[in-house]
Amino acid sequence: MMKLISHAALVAVLAAGVTVTAVATPAVAQKKKDKDAGAPQLNLSEAIRKPVSEAQAAIAAKDNTTAMAKIAEAEAIAKTDDDRYVVNALKLPIVAQGQDQNALLPVLDALISNPKTPQTDLPRYNYFRGAIPFQNKKYADALPYLTKARDLGYQDQNLALQVAQSMIETGNVQGGVAEIDKAIKAEEAAGRKAPQDWYNYAIAKLFASGQKAETAAWLQRSVKAYPTAENWRKVILVYRDGREAKGGQPLDRNQRLDLFRLMRATKALADQSDYLEYANLAYQAGLPYETKAVLDEGKATGKIPATNATATQLLRDSQAAIKSDAPLATIEKQASTSGKAAMGAGDVNLALGNYAKAAEFYRLALSKGGVDTSEANLRLGQALTQAGDKAGARTAFQGVTTAPRSEIAGFWTNWMDMSPTATATGA
Template identity: 50%
Template sequence: MKTISRVAVAAALMAGVAGVAVSTPAIAKEKKAEQKGPALKLSKEVQGAAAAAQAAIAAKDFATAGTQLATAQAGAKTDDDRYIVAALQLQMEATKIQDARAANQTANDAGLKAPLEALVANPKTPAVDVAKYNYQLGIMAANAKDNAGAINYFQRAQQLGYNDPNLPLQMVKLKMDAGDVAGGSAELEKAIDAQVAAGQKPSEDLYRYAIAKTNQKKMGPQTAGWIKKYVVAYPSAKNWRDGLVTYGMTQSSAVTLDKGQKVDMYRLMRATKSLADQYDYETYAQWTYDLGLPYETKAVLEEGKASGKIPASSASANDLMRVANQAIATEGSLSGVEAKAKAGANGRVAANTGDAYLGMNNYAKAIELYRVALQKGGVDADAVNTRLGIALANSGDKAGAKTAFAAVKTAPRADIASLWTLYLDNPPTA
C-alpha cells in the first residue's frame, strides 16, 4: 500500500517523509487466514459476505465491496467477525488511497480511522499490529493538527514496542507545537542520546531547533544547556558565535548580561575566532574602553583591521583607537598600582589591576593579581575566577583554567565559565 505522510522536525523533522504502509490480514479460506493472520472462526452470516467483499476489493469494485462489508458488519456477532470486517474495511480504504495517489489525485485518508480504531480495540488483533495501528492513528491525528490525540496514540505505540526511528522526533514536534516545550525538549534530549548511543551523528538542525524553541519561551537554563550540547557536537567558529550570541549578546537572548559579562563573552568569541564582522569588533572594543581597558581596546581594533573586518576608513574605529592611545599614554606603568594592590586591605585594586594586565595580554601578571584579589577578598569572586580562568586559558594552562572556571558558582557567570570550559575541550574546527 502507499504510505501516509509523517510529522517531521527541522531538516529531519520539518519536511514530510514517507510513512509506514498499512498492512491488513488476508481472508478467504480458513486455512489462509490461519497462515497470514490470527486464527479466526467466522459466523456463517459473516463468512460469505466477507469472502465476497475481499474478492470485490481485489477487483477494485468498491461499491460491491462496501455492500458486502455492510452485510458482514450487520451479521457480526463475535470478536473474530468484527476483526475480519474491520481488517477488510482497512484494506479497502488503503487500496482506494493507493489508487488515488497512483493517479496523482488527492487521497483522503479519513476512511482509515474507523477500521483502525476498531482493530486497535479488538482483542483478536495481534499486538504488533495494535502498535502499528496506533502509530498510523497518530500520524492521522498529527496531520489533522490534533496534537494531543497524536501524542496519545504515539505513546501507546511506544508502550507496545513500536520503534520507528522517527517516532521520538515526531513526539518532540508534537509537544513543542502544543506548547509543552519543556516536555518536547526532554523528548529530544532522549532521542539524541539514543542516536549517539547507537553510534549515529544527530542532525545539526535538531540542536538549533531546540535552542530556538526554548529561547522563544525564555527558558534560559534549557537554552544554555542546548547551546552547550550544540557546540560540543558541532564546534565550528560559526556555531560558537551563534551559540554565544543567542545565549546573551542581544535583547532576545536567553539571559541578560551586564557589560562586564558581555566582554567576557566577547573574549570567548575572540578565543574561538568567531568575531564575525565590524560590529563585533567595534562593539567589543568600545565596551572594553568603557570598562577602562584601553590596551584591550587597541588590541581588538588592530586585530579587526588586520583581519579586514574593520575597514581602514571606519571613522568610529579610528576615533576609538585615538582615545585608547591617549588613555594608554595617560595611564603609564602599572607597577605602582600593582604595589598598591598587593598592600591593599581588600582585593578590589588587585582585581582591577588584573583586568588591566589581562587586557594587555600579560597573563602571568593578570593571574598573579587575580589570585591576590581572591586571597584578600572583598571582590566578586565569580567575576575574578572567571577572568582568572580566562588568563590561565590564554596562557596555555588548561588544567588551571578549568579549576578556576569550576569555582564560579552563580548564574549567569557559571554558564559563562562553563562555556569557556567547553571551549578548552572543543575548540572550533573551522
C-alpha cells in the same frame, strides 16, 4: 523538525502483514491455527462470508472498486468483533492507497479498539493513528497514540521526537525536552550524532518558556556537539538575549565583555558590528589596550572597513587613553595594595594578551579579597585557558558559583574541552 510520512511508506507499512483467515467451526479453527499461527483465527457470521470472500478475490485481482463495494456490503451486516475485524482489516490497505490520510482514522480506531486485532499489529496501528494528526499539527490528538506506540515497542526514527514535540506543543515543555534528551542519548549510544535541529528545537522552546538556566545548559550542549564558529556565535547571542528576555536581569558590562572575549577566542566575531560593540565595551571598562587589539584584528580580517568612521574614532580614543594611562609597571606595582588593584592589573594584562601574568594577578586578587570571587575566578579561568593551563583553568571555572557568571564559565569550559590547545588569540 520531523519528516512527513510519504504516501508510499504509509501504504507499505499499513498493508504489511494484513492476513485474514475465516473459519466456521472450532475443529476447523484448530486445524487452521496449527497451519498458520501468525494469522488471526476468525469465526465469521454465516451471512458475511460471501461478501468477504468476494472482497478478498477482488483485492487479489487489484480491483479495489469491487473490493470496497463488497467490504461495504459486509460491513452493513457485521455482527461480531470477528466480523468487524475482518471488514476493517480488508479496508485498511485500500483506504491507505487513497490520498486522504484522514480517511484512515476511523479504520484505525476500529482496529485499535477491536479485541480480535492481533497484538503484533497494534504498535504500527497506534503509530499511524498518531502520526497522521501530528502531521496536521493536532498534537493533543496525536500524543496518546504516539506514546502508546512507543510503549508497545514500535520502531521509527521519528517517533521519539514526535512524542517530544507533541508534549511541548501541548504545554509540557519540560517533559518534551526530557524526551529529546533521551533521543539524543539513544543516538549517541548507537554511535550516531543527533541532528543539530534537535538541539535548536529544545533551546527555542526553553527560551520561549523563560527557563533561563535550562536554556543555558542546552546551549552548552549544542555548542559541544556542533562547535563551529557560526554555532558559537548563535549560542552566545541567544544566551545573552535570553538573559534579558521576559523581564530578566540583563548582563552587566563586564559579563558582556567576558562573552565577547569568548566569541573572539572561538573566532565567532562575524562582522563590524560585533567588533565595534566589543571594542566599545572594552573602552568603557577602562581597557583601551583591548579596544585597540580588537579594532586592529577587525581591520586586519577585513571585517571592519578601513573607511568606518566609528572604528577610526574609537581607535584614536583608545590610543589617547593608552598614552594617558599609568605605565604597566606602575599598575603592576600597585597590585599588592589591594584585591581591587590586583584585579585591575590582571585585567590590563589579560587585555594585552599577557595571560600567564594576568593569572598571577587574579590569584593575588583572590588571596587579598575585597573582590567578586566569581568574577575573579572567571577571569582567572580565561587567562589560564588562553595560557594553555587547562587543569588550572578547570579549577578556576569550578570556583565560579553564582549565575550568570557560572553559566559563562560553563561556555568557557566547553570551549577549553573541545579545543586541542585552547591557545591565545593574541592582542
